[in-house]
Amino acid sequence: MRSLRGKLLPPVVAIVFSALLCSVALIISGSNPAKALAVMVVQVGRDTTLVDIVNSASVYYLVGIAVAIGFKMNLFNIGVEGQYRIGAALAAIVGGQLNMPPVIGQIVIILTAMVGGAAYAALPAILKVTRGVSEVITTIMLNAIAGGIIALLIKQGAFGVLNNNNISTKPIPSSNWIPGISFGSAGTVFGLVLLAILVGVGYWVLLNRTRFGFELQASGESPTAATAGGVDAKRMIVIAMLVSGAIAGLTALPEVLGRDHAYTLISPQGYGFTGIAVALLGRNNPGGIAFGALLWAFLDQSAVSLDVIQVPREIVTIMQGAIVLSVVVSYEVIRRLELAAEQRRVGLQLAAATTGSAS
Amino acid sequence: MAAIALTSVMSMAACAKDSSSSGAGGSSNSASSGSGCKLSTPPTAAAAGTTTTGSSTKVDGSALKVGLAYDIGGRGDASFNDAAAAGLDLAKSQLGVKAENIKETTASPNESDAAKETRLRQLAQEGYNPIVTVGFAYAPALQNVAKDFPQTKFAIVDSTVDNSPNVTPLTFTEEQGSFLVGVIAAYKSKACHVGFVGGVNVPLIQKFQAGFDAGAKAAAPDIKIEDKYITPAGDFTGFQAPDKGRLVAQGELSAGADVIYQAAGNSGKGIFDAVKAKGGSYAIGVDSDQYKQAGVADDKDVIISSMMKRVDTAVYDFLRGVASNDLTGIPKVFDLAVGGVDFATSGGKVDDIKSTVDAYKAQIISGAIKVPSTI
Numbered sequence: 246m247r248s249l250r251g252k253l254l255p256p257v258v259a260i261v262f263s264a265l266l267c268s269v270a271l272i273i274s275g276s277n278p279a280k281a282l283a284v285m286v287v288q289v290g291r292d293t294t295l296v297d298i299v300n301s302a303s304v305y306y307l308v309g310i311a312v313a314i315g316f317k318m319n320l321f322n323i324g325v326e327g328q329y330r331i332g333a334a335l336a337a338i339v340g341g342q343l344n345m346p347p348v349i350g351q352i353v354i355i356l357t358a359m360v361g362g363a364a365y366a367a368l369p370a371i372l373k374v375t376r377g378v379s380e381v382i383t384t385i386m387l388n389a390i391a392g393g394i395i396a397l398l399i400k401q402g403a404f405g406v407l408n409n410n411n412i413s414t415k416p417i418p419s420s421n422w423i424p425g426i427s428f429g430s431a432g433t434v435f436g437l438v439l440l441a442i443l444v445g446v447g448y449w450v451l452l453n454r455t456r457f458g459f460e461l462q463a464s465g466e467s468p469t470a471a472t473a474g475g476v477d478a479k480r481m482i483v484i485a486m487l488v489s490g491a492i493a494g495l496t497a498l499p500e501v502l503g504r505d506h507a508y509t510l511i512s513p514q515g516y517g518f519t520g521i522a523v524a525l526l527g528r529n530n531p532g533g534i535a536f537g538a539l540l541w542a543f544l545d546q547s548a549v550s551l552d553v554i555q556v557p558r559e560i561v562t563i564m565q566g567a568i569v570l571s572v573v574v575s576y577e578v579i580r581r582l583e584l585a586a587e588q589r590r591v592g593l594q595l596a597a598a599t600t601g602s603a604s
Numbered sequence: 605m606a607a608i609a610l611t612s613v614m615s616m617a618a619c620a621k622d623s624s625s626s627g628a629g630g631s632s633n634s635a636s637s638g639s640g641c642k643l644s645t646p647p648t649a650a651a652a653g654t655t656t657t658g659s660s661t662k663v664d665g666s667a668l669k670v671g672l673a674y675d676i677g678g679r680g681d682a683s684f685n686d687a688a689a690a691g692l693d694l695a696k697s698q699l700g701v702k703a704e705n706i707k708e709t710t711a712s713p714n715e716s717d718a719a720k721e722t723r724l725r726q727l728a729q730e731g732y733n734p735i736v737t738v739g740f741a742y743a744p745a746l747q748n749v750a751k752d753f754p755q756t757k758f759a760i761v762d763s764t765v766d767n768s769p770n771v772t773p774l775t776f777t778e779e780q781g782s783f784l785v786g787v788i789a790a791y792k793s794k795a796c797h798v799g800f801v802g803g804v805n806v807p808l809i810q811k812f813q814a815g816f817d818a819g820a821k822a823a824a825p826d827i828k829i830e831d832k833y834i835t836p837a838g839d840f841t842g843f844q845a846p847d848k849g850r851l852v853a854q855g856e857l858s859a860g861a862d863v864i865y866q867a868a869g870n871s872g873k874g875i876f877d878a879v880k881a882k883g884g885s886y887a888i889g890v891d892s893d894q895y896k897q898a899g900v901a902d903d904k905d906v907i908i909s910s911m912m913k914r915v916d917t918a919v920y921d922f923l924r925g926v927a928s929n930d931l932t933g934i935p936k937v938f939d940l941a942v943g944g945v946d947f948a949t950s951g952g953k954v955d956d957i958k959s960t961v962d963a964y965k966a967q968i969i970s971g972a973i974k975v976p977s978t979i
Contacts, residue, residue, distance in 0.1 A: 291726075292722070292725055292726075292729065293721075293722070293725070294722065297718045297719075297722060300718060301716070301718065392836060392838055392839045393836050395838055396805070396836035396837040396838050396839070397836075399837070399838075400837070401807075407807055409740055409743060409763045409764055410740040410762055410763055410806070410807050410808040411740055411741075411743065411763075411807075412806070412807060412837065500716065504717065504718075505717065505744070510806055510837055510838050511740075511741045512838075513714050513715065513716045513717075514714045514838075515713075515714040545715075545719065546719070546722065548712060548719075549709075549715075549719050549722045549723050549726070550722075550726065552709045552710060552723070553707065553709055553723070553726045553727065553730070555707075558710075558712065
């Protein structure tokens with residue numbers, strides 16, 4: 246009971262706090278906060294917004310899980326950004342170049358993305374276990390390098406095709422697409438939303454029902470204790486990075502296989518950083534990350550609607566930042582409050598026990 | 605006060621010395637002084653004026669509900685979003701489009717196509733018609749939205765959209781305008797060495813480079829050209845990074861280039877700063893007549909010309925066409941012949957060679973010179 250309150254209270258406090266903060270910002274900038282918040286809620290029912298939220302959330306969920314696997318091992322894998330972009334670009338190239346039969350094609354494309362992401366995560370992992378280089382530094386630098394590699398890969402003359410002023414990889418043939426679930430005029434949900442759910446279930450099983458998951462959590466919480474218990478820390482670091490990179494590679498696939506069917510110059514970037522925020526919001530918990538991903542997708546969509554009613558869309562950025570910050574703070578505050586309450590309770594019991602024995 | 609007078613005298617003296625020395629060293633067929641290059645014979649001047657398409661009949665646009673979807677940066681980016689905004693403002697004053705009937709929205713950095721689609725859908729659903737989208741990034745989203753709103757008239761800057769009869773493409777021949785400023789650069793370079801700085805290495809900006817290089821080589825076959833981009837394809841921060849622009853321009857200047865043409869959006873400010881700091885070098889602006897632009901006013905004395913891409917005219921023409929219910933007057937491509945691209949003469953720094961550049965211009969319009977659009 247207490248622990249459920251400890252889990253649910255912080256996000257609620259955080260959302261209310263950030264809504265208040267944004268209201269203040271809106272009043273200062275001369276907009277009506279009630280109107281803005283109402284538009285944010287009402288837009289969900291309009292057109293394809295709800296489907297768009299689910300679609301974005303599937304992407305954010307995959308990338309959030311990728312980051313969370315690193316967090317569990319105390320690895321700060323900022324490189325998810327580069328890993329997912331490399332994975333997506335390679336998958337789109339393979340899908341466009343090889344004219345593969347259905348089913349086999351989809352499987353090959355998905356595996357390519359995972360291998361691509363994992364391979365790009367292998368470098369920082371090896372550097373960390375052999376030379377002790379911080380993965381934070383190496384992955385940040387590899388993110389920048391990823392942009393250059395992709396620019397080379399999708400150049401005209403390499404794997405790029407010019408289409409108006411845009412360059413894209415060769416389109417993936419329709420037999421290798423993953424069809425969506427259509428809701429008529431309300432839009433089409435990406436078929437790979439199911440993959441996101443599957444990854445979430447797999448993540449839960451991995452952590453709670455496997456020896457690897459136990460060792461991962463143990464190493465994360467106390468490396469010395471884990472080592473004393475016979476866990477090979479280096480092996481754990483390498484495996485955790487590879488799994489994190491492989492999941493990261495999946496990130497853009499719902500969009501590539503469900504909507505864009507190619508990787509282009511203007512394919513979205515920055516999901517890796519969204520993933521860090523979503524994993525923080527969800528406290529690395531598969532259910533929590535789902536909530537965080539949906540919330541983040543909802544806020545992103547709100548930015549568009551707010552812009553249409555001439556409310557500065559930067560308000561959404563303020564809200565996202567405020568939510569992450571206040572979630573982190575409120576978890577800590579509530580943890581301390583509960584600790585104090587626990588101490589008081591135990592103290593009282595102890596006092597009762599000692600007075601009882603004295604009498 | 606005395607110091608200012610002194611410096612101006614000194615700079616005048618320097619100019620005089622400058623022109624006399626290069627005049628002596630200039631080749632015999634040079635149409636003007638100033639160039640250190642061995643210039644090829646310019647085409648004989650047959651300056652055909654640009655044909656203006658606009659008729660003077662009054663068009664009433666007061667009933668229009670105009671939606672504008674900008675690319676990243678939006679109004680106030682001192683680049684092509686601002687040019688589109690200028691076209692809209694012209695429509696307000698000339699066609700009587702009412703301010704309360706205008707909705708302007710802006711893309712967030714790194715947003716997905718879904719967000720672009722939502723933006724266009726919401727505009728169309730609220731009855732905005734026509735809707736102008738700025739930038740080729742809107743093409744995939746527009747393709748999907750346009751077919752769901754067949755009665756709404758859309759336009760897109762810098763792209764075409766296949767199989768969408770209600771979408772008017774507003775595209776430009778950037779390479780033709782760039783060719784002319786390439787000629788200007790060749791004539792104005794004392795070292796016979798010029799440079800191009802692009803914002804992001806994408807096909808659209810490569811068109812600027814292709815035209816510039818061709819123009820410079822046409823005017824002076826032996827000219828040396830530096831071609832650099834601020835960021836590689838996919839990293840669109842190159843249009844928003846004056847600090848990086850300054851570094852790239854400094855690199856070209858120290859390699860020996862003394863006239864720099866920039867096509868780098870907001871980063872252009874840094875490029876102008878670098879040229880000004882170097883001294884004795886010139887810069888050529890892009891998109892609008894940057895000599896007159898408030899944001900780069902500090903550097904206006906080094907801006908000898910600009911390659912003007914008239915996004916403002918295109919947007920205005922489109923809105924006017926919708927208001928008069930006749931879009932047949934919109935050119936298929938806004939090229940040199942219809943004044944869609946041109947070179948600027950503000951500041952008077954190219955007055956001496958204007959007739960030569962106009963001669964090249966006439967050659968391009970007549971088709972005698974074909975300008976490549978790829979590098």
